[in-house]
Amino acid sequence: MSKNIRNFCIIAHIDHGKSTLADRMMEMTGTVEERDMKSQLLDSMDLEREKGITIKLKPVRMNYRDTDLNLIDTPGHVDFSYEVSRSLQACEGAILVVDASQGIQAQTLANVYLALEQDLTIIPVLNKVDLPAADVPRVSKEVINLLGCSEEDIIKISAKTGENVGQVLDAIIDRVPGPVGDKDTPTRALIFDSYYDDYRGVVLYVRVVDGKISKSDEIYMMATEARGIALEIGHLSPDMVPDQTLDTGEIGYIVTNLKTTRDARVGDTVTLGRSRTDEPLPGYKNVQPFVYAGFFPVSNEDYNDLKDAIEKLSMSDSALQFEPENSPVLGFGVRIGFLGLLHMDIVRERLEREYNLDLVVTNPSTDYQLTLVNGEDIGIKSASDLPDVTKIIEIREPWIRGEIVVPNEYIGGVIQLIVSKRGQQKNLSYIDERALISFDAPLANLLTDFYDQLKSVTSGYGSFNYELSGYQSEDLVRVDFYVAGEIVDALSVMCHRSEAQSLGREIVKKLRDVIPRQNFKVALQAAIGGRFIAREDLSAYRKDVTTGLYGGDVSRKKKVLAKQAKGKKRMKRFGKVDIPSEAFTVMLKRD
Numbered sequence: 001m002s003k004n005i006r007n008f009c010i011i012a013h014i015d016h017g018k019s020t021l022a023d024r025m026m027e028m029t030g031t032v033e034e035r036d037m038k039s040q041l042l043d044s045m046d047l048e049r050e051k052g053i054t055i056k057l058k059p060v061r062m063n064y065r066d067t068d069l070n071l072i073d074t075p076g077h078v079d080f081s082y083e084v085s086r087s088l089q090a091c092e093g094a095i096l097v098v099d100a101s102q103g104i105q106a107q108t109l110a111n112v113y114l115a116l117e118q119d120l121t122i123i124p125v126l127n128k129v130d131l132p133a134a135d136v137p138r139v140s141k142e143v144i145n146l147l148g149c150s151e152e153d154i155i156k157i158s159a160k161t162g163e164n165v166g167q168v169l170d171a172i173i174d175r176v177p178g179p180v181g182d183k184d185t186p187t188r189a190l191i192f193d194s195y196y197d198d199y200r201g202v203v204l205y206v207r208v209v210d211g212k213i214s215k216s217d218e219i220y221m222m223a224t225e226a227r228g229i230a231l232e233i234g235h236l237s238p239d240m241v242p243d244q245t246l247d248t249g250e251i252g253y254i255v256t257n258l259k260t261t262r263d264a265r266v267g268d269t270v271t272l273g274r275s276r277t278d279e280p281l282p283g284y285k286n287v288q289p290f291v292y293a294g295f296f297p298v299s300n301e302d303y304n305d306l307k308d309a310i311e312k313l314s315m316s317d318s319a320l321q322f323e324p325e326n327s328p329v330l331g332f333g334v335r336i337g338f339l340g341l342l343h344m345d346i347v348r349e350r351l352e353r354e355y356n357l358d359l360v361v362t363n364p365s366t367d368y369q370l371t372l373v374n375g376e377d378i379g380i381k382s383a384s385d386l387p388d389v390t391k392i393i394e395i396r397e398p399w400i401r402g403e404i405v406v407p408n409e410y411i412g413g414v415i416q417l418i419v420s421k422r423g424q425q426k427n428l429s430y431i432d433e434r435a436l437i438s439f440d441a442p443l444a445n446l447l448t449d450f451y452d453q454l455k456s457v458t459s460g461y462g463s464f465n466y467e468l469s470g471y472q473s474e475d476l477v478r479v480d481f482y483v484a485g486e487i488v489d490a491l492s493v494m495c496h497r498s499e500a501q502s503l504g505r506e507i508v509k510k511l512r513d514v515i516p517r518q519n520f521k522v523a524l525q526a527a528i529g530g531r532f533i534a535r536e537d538l539s540a541y542r543k544d545v546t547t548g549l550y551g552g553d554v555s556r557k558k559k560v561l562a563k564q565a566k567g568k569k570r571m572k573r574f575g576k577v578d579i580p581s582e583a584f585t586v587m588l589k590r591d
Contacts, residue, residue, distance in 0.1 A: 406463075477528050
């Protein structure tokens with residue numbers, strides 16, 4: 001009975017209390033026994049619990065007032081907004097959680113726009129009202145301005161103590177409409193997440209839109225044209241509970257006999273083999289990564305393990321895209337595309353922990369589009385792929401449209417920061433005591449430490465959200481780095497000509513700190529094409545060869561030193577500098 005079903009998700013800025021609210025709801029509805037309860041129960045990954053953030057969306061079914069409530073807990077960080085947009089398509093309602101002490105942040109706005117686009121019913125909730133710093137009247141006013149709701153629509157709760165959480169459950173049943181679907185038409189179900197289980201194969205999380213799926217049915221994926229069998233179906237509360245069927249409007253899981261998640265892409269439509277539908281569901285737009293980094297194993301023997309690990313990981317993370325890469329210095333590796341730096345960090349930690357790999361990660365870069373003299377358009381993902389400059393007409397780099405929400409007193413500092421990154425401020429609007437600054441900027445300049453600088457300029461109060469706006473033609477050059485006269489391609493970077501000189505100087509200085517001294521003098525140089533723009537020298541270790549000499553003519557001393565200098569010269573010719581792995585992430589090194 002779809003009138004007794006409510007599908008909803010929780011959206012909020014990072015750290016505003018989504019997972020804690022989900023815990024209280026599961027407690028109040030008796031979904032989880034008290035002895036099994038722990039905080040942030042749905043954040044099952046070790047990394048999620050350590051960092052205190054949600055990385056993967058997680059569905060759970062609860063029962064309250066004879067109604068099945070299907071909740072999808074979503075991440076709050078900007079890098080994972082694709083997870084949010086996926087869960088919104090499986091729901092009819094969204095609980096918007098706003099921290100009563102912090103107010104509306106950039107990610108809150110972004111998630112609200114996503115929910116409004118999907119035409120969801122939004123239930124505004126003010127969390128942490130029990131904190132001494134909570135300013136309920138001010139934040140309520142912000143929420144009313146944003147949603148155009150009335151004061152009575154806002155539910156004021158404390159997810160930690162459980163105060164008024166019952167009102168939220170009631171509001172879901174009273175305000176959120178039940179799912180609309182036709183149970184007599186051919187089956188259509190939306191895959192909103194999938195992962196690979198070593199023992200059971202590919203597991204799909206689906207929302208049944210029309211018809212129903214029963215155990216042992218033959219299923220058919222419309223986009224990939226893969227066939228499989230529903231070995232087991234059921235719902236999550238929060239562990240897997242097998243059922244006989246999944247009916248119209250329900251959210252649940254299907255264990256299939258598929259061998260790879262490439263057969264069951266997120267956003268695809270599942271239908272039955274015997275009575276197929278011709279109309280797929282609208283699905284999702286493909287996620288385009290825009291940060292790329294090379295991952296290399298410390299020892300080349302581990303290359304196959306690295307490849308297998310990334311393939312397994314990409315099965316549960318639809319945003320990961322990768323291709324093999326080869327570097328003269330680092331050997332064989334894989335170039336991976338990410339949605340942002342946090343995403344890259346999480347993937348690196350998961351590879352190191354879950355698959356016991358030792359990795360060298362190169363400086364993150366973005367992708368560029370080139371138009372060549374022969375009229376061909378090509379894309380490159382790293383500076384070392386750039387063809388000869390004489391063959392290129394123009395280079396286009398990705399720009400983003402960003403939004404920053406800050407208290408009014410920090411506006412000046414933030415605008416200065418945007419300008420220093422070659423950004424252009426577009427708009428400035430005020431939400432009570434806060435300002436919303438819209439701007440355009442080149443993505444490459446925001447990759448390394450923009451978020452950290454924003455936090456320090458705004459004393460931690462600034463929040464930032466962005467989306468890709470397109471590619472613009474710029475005067476870009478490739479800066480190469482030489483160690484002891486040899487070019488190291490993994491260090492090459494693309495940058496704007498006006499910033500090349502200062503960037504070159506900065507990186508050779510940092511390289512001087514990380515590359516160990518040798519027995520001979522080593523030159524570290526930065527160059528554009530054949531022209532050197534910066535240089536630092538690593539001085540040689542020198543043994544005092546004159547200690548055994550005492551008295552006598554000075555020419556004896558000179559003779560010994562000349563002999564040493566000759567040896568150093570020969571050493572320099574045959575000497576090889578071993579570059580440590582820290583040198584490849586020198587861009588991420590803080591000053």
